[in-house]
Amino acid sequence: MPVLSRIKKPIEKEMAEFEAYFGKTMRSGIPLLNIILNYILRRKGKQMRPLLVFLTAKLNGEIAEPTFIAATFIELxxxxxxxxxxxxxxxxxxxxxxxxxxxxxxxxxxxxxxxxLSKGMLISVEKNRFDMLEIVSEAVKSMSEGELLQLQKSRKLNITEEDYFKIIISKTAALLSACTACGARSVTDNPETIRLMKSLGENIGVAFQIKDDLLDYEGTGLTGKTVGNDIKEKKITLPLIHALEKSEKSTKKHILGIIKNKKKTKDDISEVIKFVSDYGGMEYATLKMNQYRDNAFAIIDSYPDSAVKESLREFISYTTSRKK
Amino acid sequence: MPVLSRIKKPIEKEMAEFEAYFGKTMRSGIPLLNIILNYILRRKGKQMRPLLVFLTAKLNGEIAEPTFIAATFIELxxxxxxxxxxxxxxxxxxxxxxxxxxxxxxxxxxxxxxxxLSKGMLISVEKNRFDMLEIVSEAVKSMSEGELLQLQKSRKLNITEEDYFKIIISKTAALLSACTACGARSVTDNPETIRLMKSLGENIGVAFQIKDDLLDYEGTGLTGKTVGNDIKEKKITLPLIHALEKSEKSTKKHILGIIKNKKKTKDDISEVIKFVSDYGGMEYATLKMNQYRDNAFAIIDSYPDSAVKESLREFISYTTSRKK
Incomplete structure (x- = not known):
């Protein structure tokens, strides 16, 4: 069985119901808009976010309507x-x-x-789920701040490891932690549980983004983005940050010169990848990724054994071992 | 005294306080974002929307913190x-x-x-003003639907007067009616008052948009947009819709041919304007605008005399008599 089907197994029925529920929200009185909404529906992705909402909900209680509302809002x-x-x-x-x-x-x-976006807001308002609206609007704000911080830093090329983590926590981890927090919130109002689940999502999110950035250096060609794409676009991520920190001043200057150059050749890209590899950039990023993955595992392992717990473990493993 | 200063007079103090309140929300921990937020703050517009929130609030009660929250959310x-x-x-x-x-x-x-947008949502969530969140998110949804309906119709050039009103009610009137509804909601929870104020904003909004569309035909050059700009961009508005409905089949075909042509000459534009004028398009649109203006006046006139009532009357007059 493919890994994602295996992960979905304990919430298969609910995910099928979600599809119908979500489809119903993607309807409008404007013909042009309906055509576009249908087009989007027919080309849906892996639905990692609703999946995470449902798994976290089931881990902490009984999936009910609020779980569907949360998953719909976040997917919208x-x-x-x-x-x-x-x-x-x-x-x-x-x-x-x-x-x-x-x-x-x-x-x-x-x-x-x-x-x-407004449709998602309206669903939560209509269903009186202001708790979720708070979690999600905080995430939206955080995402745009993270992206802007990244744009600012990448202009100057002076991004540190601290900046990098600040960016990916805002940019990627915020939405995944909104998934796990809302999933938990949909079945319990215990603040300690919600806090713990928020932290689970944040750790998964950080590990997920480091993996994404690693794939740019060690991708197999399966990934949508070509290897070296980040380098081409002057996106400085953890493997490169670490290598730059470890290298001598003159090497650093030389590599930054290549990065800055708008017209990079294939050889330029290869040189940067070799540099990052030589200075242990990929290993270091993998090490860091695994720390966050292990934090996520530790949170899950505080729960008694169950099918949904196993699925969440597989979800986390998949996040950090995927080839695309 | 310029008309806008005269309108602001009864809520001068509150508008000054609002400026400080709004400025405080336009701060962030991201340096690049702060620079941009400051840039936006220094180039603020006429603040018609906060003005309408405060005037409606004062008409129905005592301005208090919720009024500032509403004005800030809507201005954001x-x-x-x-x-x-x-x-x-x-x-x-x-x-x-x-x-x-x-x-x-x-x-x-x-x-x-x-x-x-997310900052505005967050302020309402933090202050527990879900009633306003509902009014405003409904408006956001309506605005995007209205714009999409307009894009759909303008592609086919088959827009009717009914379509036109549907579009401007969604596109322009929705946000102005959110201003007046939230302004009222900030000082009262009487549903009848809120409904009446919502209708006030809708009537002002429709009149405002018809005036905007009229300025494209009879503008004085003071307006930011050049006369004939809508025609150039294939935007078919009330004056033209009416003239097309009144004209013979062959004339209609000829005019639509000009509209469809991507490369319009100055003479083409002048011909369309003359056509609209000959078939009474501007007069008809003015008549319709005045009906909505008078609906707005009638709502205001149901209130006892006061300085703020007078300001709202001036606001409405200004909306439909402005030269830009």
Missing amino acids: LHTASLVHDDVVDDANERRGSLSINALWNSKIAVLVGDYL | LHTASLVHDDVVDDANERRGSLSINALWNSKIAVLVGDYL
């Missing part, structure tokens, strides 16, 4: 952010199909993103 | 939508200064817009 928000991302990156493809901005245009894509 | 949201608009329209200027996307870039501008 995540979809909105992908639609906006494709606009700002001028990306023509998403999940192997044309992006909204490519198939329609940027103006429509920004509006559809805004629509999805 | 409005600012977010302007920042996003400039991205999708690829506009380089806003209020006589460079736009965020021009001075920084589109990616940063989309993120700043998302940040402002």
Whole structure:
């Protein structure tokens, strides 16, 4: 059985119900909007975020309507952010199909993103789930702050390891910790449990992002993004940060010179990858990733054995061992 | 005294306090974001929306903290939508200064817009004003739906008067009715009062948008947008819709041919304006605008005389008589 199907097993029924529930929210009175919403629905991704909401909920209690509300809100928000991302990156493809901005245009894509976000807010308001609205709006704010911090730092190339962690905690881990916090919140109001689950999501999120950044150096070609893409785009991530910190002043200057150069050759990219490898950048990042993974495992292991606990362990392993 | 200063008179103190209150929310821990937020603050507009929130609040009770929360939330949201608009329209200027996307870039501008929106949500959540969150998120959804309906209709050029009103009620009137509904909600929980004030904002909003569309035909050159700009961009608004409905089939076909043509000459634009004028398009739109204006006056006139009532009357008059 493929790993994701195995992970989904204990909440299979609920995930199928979620699909129907989510589909119902993706309807509007505006014909053009309906066409676009259907297009998005037909090209759905791996649904990692709803999956995490349901697993965390089931780990802590009985899945009920609030769990569906949380998963829907977060998936709407995540979809909105992908639609906006494709606009700002001028990306023509998403999940192997044309992006909204490519198939329609940027103006429509920004509006559809805004629509999805407000729809998510409205669902939580209508269902009186202000606790979730608080968790999720904090995450949205954090995500945009993280992205902006990254843009600011990458302009100056002076990003430290501390900056890196600050960025990925805001940018990636915030939404995953919103998933686990809302999942828990949907079945319990015990603040200690919610805090613990928030921390679970944050650790998974940080490990997930380090893995993503590692794939740019050691990717197998399976990944959507080509190896070396981050280097091309002057995105300085943990493997490179570590190598730069370990290297002599002159080597550092030389490598930063390559990074700064807008027109990089294939040889330039290879040189940077070799440099990072020589200075142990990948090993160091893997070590750090595994620390966060192990934190996540430790949280899960405080729970008694169950099928859903096993699924969450597999989810965490998958996050840090995936090849794309 | 200039008209806007006269309108502000009864809530002068509160508007000054609002400025300080709003300024405090426009601060962040991210240096780049702070620079941009300061840039936005220094180039603030006429603040019509906060003004409407405060006037409606004072008309119905005593301005207090909830009024400041409502005005801040709506102004954050409005600012977010302007920042996003400039991205999708690829506009380089806003209020006589460079736009965020021009001075920084589109990616940063989309993120700043998302940040402002989530910040507004968070303020209402933190202050436990879920009633306002509901009013405002309904407005955001409506605004994006209205814009999308407009884009859909303008592609096919088959827009009817009914479509036009549906679009402007969603696109423009929704946010102004959120201002008046939240303003009332901040001082009373009487549902009848809130409903009446919502209707006031809707009528002002429709009149405001018809005036905006009229200025494209009869503008004085004072307006930011050049006369004939809507025609150039294939935006079919009430004056033209009416003229097309009144004209013979062959004339209609000829005019639509000009509209469809991507490369319009100055003479083309003049011909369309003359056509609209000949078929009474401007008069008809003015008539309709005045009906909505009079609905707004009638609502205000149900209140006993006061300085704030007089200000609201002036606000409405200004909306429909402004030259830009």
